[in-house]
Amino acid sequence: MSRIVISGASGDLGRRVTRLLLDEDPGVGLTLVTRTPEKLADRVAQGIPVLEGDYTDPESLDVAYKGAETLFLISGLNLGRRVSEHRNAIAAAQRAGIRHIVYTSVGGGEHPNNPAMSAKDHYRTEQDLRSSGIGFTFLRNHLYAEIVSNIWIAPAAEAGRLEMATGQGSLSPVAKGDVARSAAAVLRDPERHEGAVYEISGPELLSMQDIVRIGSEVHGVPITYAPVSEEERLAFFDSVGLPRTYDPDMPPSPEGHMWASDELVTADLAVAGGYQALLSHHVQLLTGREPERLRTVMERVKALRYDQIDDAV
Numbered sequence: 508m509s510r511i512v513i514s515g516a517s518g519d520l521g522r523r524v525t526r527l528l529l530d531e532d533p534g535v536g537l538t539l540v541t542r543t544p545e546k547l548a549d550r551v552a553q554g555i556p557v558l559e560g561d562y563t564d565p566e567s568l569d570v571a572y573k574g575a576e577t578l579f580l581i582s583g584l585n586l587g588r589r590v591s592e593h594r595n596a597i598a599a600a601q602r603a604g605i606r607h608i609v610y611t612s613v614g615g616g617e618h619p620n621n622p623a624m625s626a627k628d629h630y631r632t633e634q635d636l637r638s639s640g641i642g643f644t645f646l647r648n649h650l651y652a653e654i655v656s657n658i659w660i661a662p663a664a665e666a667g668r669l670e671m672a673t674g675q676g677s678l679s680p681v682a683k684g685d686v687a688r689s690a691a692a693v694l695r696d697p698e699r700h701e702g703a704v705y706e707i708s709g710p711e712l713l714s715m716q717d718i719v720r721i722g723s724e725v726h727g728v729p730i731t732y733a734p735v736s737e738e739e740r741l742a743f744f745d746s747v748g749l750p751r752t753y754d755p756d757m758p759p760s761p762e763g764h765m766w767a768s769d770e771l772v773t774a775d776l777a778v779a780g781g782y783q784a785l786l787s788h789h790v791q792l793l794t795g796r797e798p799e800r801l802r803t804v805m806e807r808v809k810a811l812r813y814d815q816i817d818d819a820v
């Protein structure tokens with residue numbers, strides 16, 4: 508039976524996709540690869556192989572990817588430096604004889620001029636995958652609706668204002684559950700999706716004004732959108748003590764994530780520049796169901812911290 512490796516398995520997406528694949532077929536051949544196997548003790552107890560693997564440690568990947576046909580390559584977090592980490596994973600996949608890599612890219616990530624630091628990394632890894640000789644599928648995941656709900660709107664509901672460098676841009680936030688269901692659908696039948704590039708977007712293209720209107724209605728308070736300049740946004744992040752650049756050793760923010768302001772500000776600029784203004788029907792095509800609307804996600808998660816969101820939904 509063909510074996511699927513989930514690389515980056517202890518994070519939110521890895522856990523969701525593992526659960527979906529096992530729910531559909533408890534006998535599916537899975538290997539879970541993570542830097543922190545202790546976080547997946549529940550899966551070890553179920554008899555699922557959990558192996559240590561780090562994108563910075565090629566030898567660990569050689570052991571972890573052995574015997575698999577399909578690799579779910581969950582992109583790392585080390586902004587600006589993860590391209591070489593992904594290269595390590597692709598090279599290990601070549602050595603292991605893996606036939607198909609499903610890669611988590613970013614919405615609008617195909618454009619070399621996209622200013623988002625994150626998109627620049629993904630663009631280069633997409634190029635590496637195209638020339639790797641291994642079959643590939645790109646899941647260009649748009650901004651998580653949970654980030655818009657909890658990181659953008661929840662604090663803005665308290666302040667009455669959303670100040671971002673997103674200009675008059677628009678975007679189509681997608682629920683994490685829809686990203687996971689789309690990935691699981693591809694992993695169940697990778698050959699059918701060989702060479703495909705999917706824009707994993709939500710069901711509606713929303714302007715920043717639309718987003719604050721939905722936020723106002725869900726939270727029951729007025730919120731205005733105030734576009735600010737790149738410099739003003741960076742100064743705000745400086746004032747709250749956010750590091751400018753990602754450091755794997757930096758402490759997580761109160762909501763449990765590791766944000767750096769260069770990533771966040773350049774992501775804003777990508778929205779302002781129209782690079783996120785894409786709407787696709789690929790989630791429905793892959794999963795057979797309409798993706799969740801931002802309003803529904805916001806209502807579901809509005810009382811939660813970002814790191815408390817139930818990964819079973």
Ligand SMILES: NC(=O)c1ccc[n+]([C@@H]2O[C@H](COP(=O)([O-])OP(=O)(O)OC[C@H]3O[C@@H](n4cnc5c(N)ncnc54)[C@H](OP(=O)(O)O)[C@@H]3O)[C@@H](O)[C@H]2O)c1
Binds near residue numbers: 518542
């Ligand atoms: N579309 C969006 O809005 C959005 C938002 C945030 C992130 N992302 C991207 O989408 C990916 C999946 O999202 P998520 O919600 O699952 O993020 P997450 O919960 O923060 O998980 C990050 C994953 O990256 C893996 N990883 C990081 N560095 C690694 C390394 N050196 N070697 C091996 N694995 C490494 C981790 O694996 P282990 O800890 O198991 O080793 C972890 O599973 C992220 O990694 C990020 O690239 C997208």
